[in-house]
Amino acid sequence: MSAQVTVSFKNQLGEIERLGQVVTEFAQCQHWSPQVLFEVNVSLEEILTNVISYAYEDDKEHEIVLRLSSADGEITAEVEDEGRPFNPLEVAEPDINKPIEERQVGGLGIYLVRKFMTDLTYERREEKNLLTLKKKIVNER
Amino acid sequence: MEAMESKINGIVVLGLKGKLDTSTAPQLQEKLFASITGGEKQFAIDCAQLEYISSAGLRVLLLAAKQLRNGSGKIVLYALKTHVKEVFDLAGFSAAFPLLNSQAEALLSFKN
Numbered sequence: 001m002s003a004q005v006t007v008s009f010k011n012q013l014g015e016i017e018r019l020g021q022v023v024t025e026f027a028q029c030q031h032w033s034p035q036v037l038f039e040v041n042v043s044l045e046e047i048l049t050n051v052i053s054y055a056y057e058d059d060k061e062h063e064i065v066l067r068l069s070s071a072d073g074e075i076t077a078e079v080e081d082e083g084r085p086f087n088p089l090e091v092a093e094p095d096i097n098k099p100i101e102e103r104q105v106g107g108l109g110i111y112l113v114r115k116f117m118t119d120l121t122y123e124r125r126e127e128k129n130l131l132t133l134k135k136k137i138v139n140e141r
Numbered sequence: 142m143e144a145m146e147s148k149i150n151g152i153v154v155l156g157l158k159g160k161l162d163t164s165t166a167p168q169l170q171e172k173l174f175a176s177i178t179g180g181e182k183q184f185a186i187d188c189a190q191l192e193y194i195s196s197a198g199l200r201v202l203l204l205a206a207k208q209l210r211n212g213s214g215k216i217v218l219y220a221l222k223t224h225v226k227e228v229f230d231l232a233g234f235s236a237a238f239p240l241l242n243s244q245a246e247a248l249l250s251f252k253n
Contacts, residue, residue, distance in 0.1 A: 096233025
């Protein structure tokens with residue numbers, strides 16, 4: 001069973017709630033397990049939050065496009081934005097073993113995405129950032 | 142997200158319900174820091190009805206814990222759902238925050 005949905009979001013943090021609804025609806029149609037839904041939801045929230053918070057140098061409205069698809073036991077999510085070039089895969093990993101006083105608050109989001117998704121690729125294409133997230137769901141818990 | 146606050150033996154018990162994400166984390170931050178500024182030092186966060194947490198939620202808890210450590214306060218969490226606990230484990234927060242099973246355990250952890 002394969003399916004695809006394309007949704008546009010504005011660069012406003014209020015859109016995160018709608019993102020959750022879009023992903024949940026898609027997951028229900030595709031019968032993802034609650035755990036898979038949770039992990040994809042967190043991953044996409046982290047990516048979109050980063051784009052909305054850091055990608056733009058002006059205060060104008062921008063469009064962020066999410067293409068979510070599912071086929072052959074694999075979920076693919078593409079996030080495309082017209083913000084400044086930014087490769088989230090270059091973000092340094094947080095040292096998760098540091099004591100609380102020394103823990104930094106940054107970098108945790110993309111760290112979770114790496115844990116939850118099977119594969120991440122970044123491309124700068126035609127003045128746009130294109131991040132592709134893949135998650136295998138065969139033999140999922 | 143909803144946050145229900147009560148006080149037991151001088152410990153602020155904060156029950157979280159729903160999603161702690163980018164859009165709701167600022168509410169929790171405001172609530173926690175208002176209490177900390179008001180002089181509260183001991184917090185037990187009830188996560189029994191917390192369905193979702195992202196790094197935005199972790200960030201608020203980390204900021205609050207750091208603030209409390211400076212004033213010799215403490216924040217503990219209890220009754221986390223499996224997938225929420227997994228986020229704490231992955232982020233290495235399980236070592237930084239006492240994660241307990243029940244309210245009784247959480248309250249007891251302040252005795253020492």
